[in-house]
Amino acid sequence: MSATLTSTLAAGTVAQTNVDANLREAPDLHARVLAVLPRGTAVRAEPSSLAAWRKVSAITTGQRGYVFAALLDPGAPPVTNQAVTAQSPLIAPARGTLAEVQDALNSRQHGLYSAQDIRFIARVYFESAVPAGLDPVIAIAQARLETGNFSSVLSQAPIHNFAGIGADDSAPQNARKFPTVIAGVRAHVGRLLAYAVAAGAEKSAQKTLVQDALAAKALPSHLRGSAAQVSGLSAWASAPTYVDDLCRVASQLADRVDPQTPPAGPRIITARSLGLSFQVLFGELGRETYVTGHYSAGTRARNADEGRDRVLGFQDDHRNKGYGGVAYHYVICDDGTLICARPTLYKGAHTKLHNTSNIGVNMPGDLGDRPTAAQAATLRWLLANAHTDRMPAPHRTDADLRLAERSGHRQWRDNNTDCPGDFLGVFLSGGEARLAPAHDDDVGFLEAAAQPDNGRWQGEIYVDGEFLSKQEAADARQPSSVEAVVPPADPRFDSD
Numbered sequence: 001m002s003a004t005l006t007s008t009l010a011a012g013t014v015a016q017t018n019v020d021a022n023l024r025e026a027p028d029l030h031a032r033v034l035a036v037l038p039r040g041t042a043v044r045a046e047p048s049s050l051a052a053w054r055k056v057s058a059i060t061t062g063q064r065g066y067v068f069a070a071l072l073d074p075g076a077p078p079v080t081n082q083a084v085t086a087q088s089p090l091i092a093p094a095r096g097t098l099a100e101v102q103d104a105l106n107s108r109q110h111g112l113y114s115a116q117d118i119r120f121i122a123r124v125y126f127e128s129a130v131p132a133g134l135d136p137v138i139a140i141a142q143a144r145l146e147t148g149n150f151s152s153v154l155s156q157a158p159i160h161n162f163a164g165i166g167a168d169d170s171a172p173q174n175a176r177k178f179p180t181v182i183a184g185v186r187a188h189v190g191r192l193l194a195y196a197v198a199a200g201a202e203k204s205a206q207k208t209l210v211q212d213a214l215a216a217k218a219l220p221s222h223l224r225g226s227a228a229q230v231s232g233l234s235a236w237a238s239a240p241t242y243v244d245d246l247c248r249v250a251s252q253l254a255d256r257v258d259p260q261t262p263p264a265g266p267r268i269i270t271a272r273s274l275g276l277s278f279q280v281l282f283g284e285l286g287r288e289t290y291v292t293g294h295y296s297a298g299t300r301a302r303n304a305d306e307g308r309d310r311v312l313g314f315q316d317d318h319r320n321k322g323y324g325g326v327a328y329h330y331v332i333c334d335d336g337t338l339i340c341a342r343p344t345l346y347k348g349a350h351t352k353l354h355n356t357s358n359i360g361v362n363m364p365g366d367l368g369d370r371p372t373a374a375q376a377a378t379l380r381w382l383l384a385n386a387h388t389d390r391m392p393a394p395h396r397t398d399a400d401l402r403l404a405e406r407s408g409h410r411q412w413r414d415n416n417t418d419c420p421g422d423f424l425g426v427f428l429s430g431g432e433a434r435l436a437p438a439h440d441d442d443v444g445f446l447e448a449a450a451q452p453d454n455g456r457w458q459g460e461i462y463v464d465g466e467f468l469s470k471q472e473a474a475d476a477r478q479p480s481s482v483e484a485v486v487p488p489a490d491p492r493f494d495s496d
């Protein structure tokens, strides 16, 4: 959605947050969080000379503060997320965000198109319709209705006809063919514009689209400008319920997750179910202030079975290093399975010098690997739900992790590592399946409060003495003498 992570955003420009973004008191990763702006929140940019930060005011609340620039989509109109009715105008701002629509389309099967193809198609709709003033959600809803969520033969290559243009039930062979996805989308958007805007009244951004679309198939003059509202599209197809169906599908596409009814979460596997145990060597975690993302510098975990194998491997490896068990609190597999590893009561051992109050999340993989959409969705879910009873009790956090500082392992000072490779972007954004920024300077380094001086090194990990009694610290020097404990049960989630 945002082409570059450090965007330019002129004063007065309206943008929207592309993830749940922290609004901060000052342009600093450590500045106080004033509010969380949910994904899709419209903000107005204020004059600023900063590269990575934008001073903004939220349009609906007027609240002012700083947002990391990479979390804003410049030029995007405010998202209204209204239900679409027969009276809704076609010429209108987008009624949903691109990410919402992409997720909705990918939640159903989509023929031979890959999930990435579908994301691309949706993006082309937004990029074609928004500059011409047309609500892309209505166009995409129509395509979903006409093509069975992009699974019909006509919608696939080599035809790329997303709106039944030229086809009717008795003569599907008359369907127009378009050489590319882009040509097919533009023909559809242009035809909708021809319905929405009277001949001669087109704005310059609409003219070429309309001309090209009508060159592919003419539109009878009585239909030009006949559909300022959705109701006018009854002439597009013969089905008597067409407009009602279109309104329903468009409303669904733009539907936000209702905060009262949280979405079904990922598959969750507990440490107890996997037979993991932990020696308490480093004391308690403390209130969760940081979430640090890692990869494994090893093989991916495509599903729960492979995830279990990786996590059991971590257990051996990390115990040998003197960490008392799996260093990370959570591991997320490619298919979105969430494995709860180290209980959140215990400090982890994943970031040199900085484990107090720091939640460690691992997506197994190596340099060059990238997050899947399912992994991103689970991270997003985890950040929003880790403190709720939707999580197993031993793996629940005290703090709402959406308010925690997100970073990648290599952004911590004194941690000389590539970790988490191209998974950095997904962690920084809080669950968008995006690539890492080109340079770490884009996001700066994190530096926690100075370490208390009563600590000690245990292998690669500095045990900082916070939340660790003298007796525990003494015992921990001989990990073999410390008994391993199995996390407490939560029968709703354990399968042992």
Ligand SMILES: [Zn+2]
Binding pocket: 293, 294, 295, 350, 409, 417, 419, 420
């Ligand atoms: Zn790491």
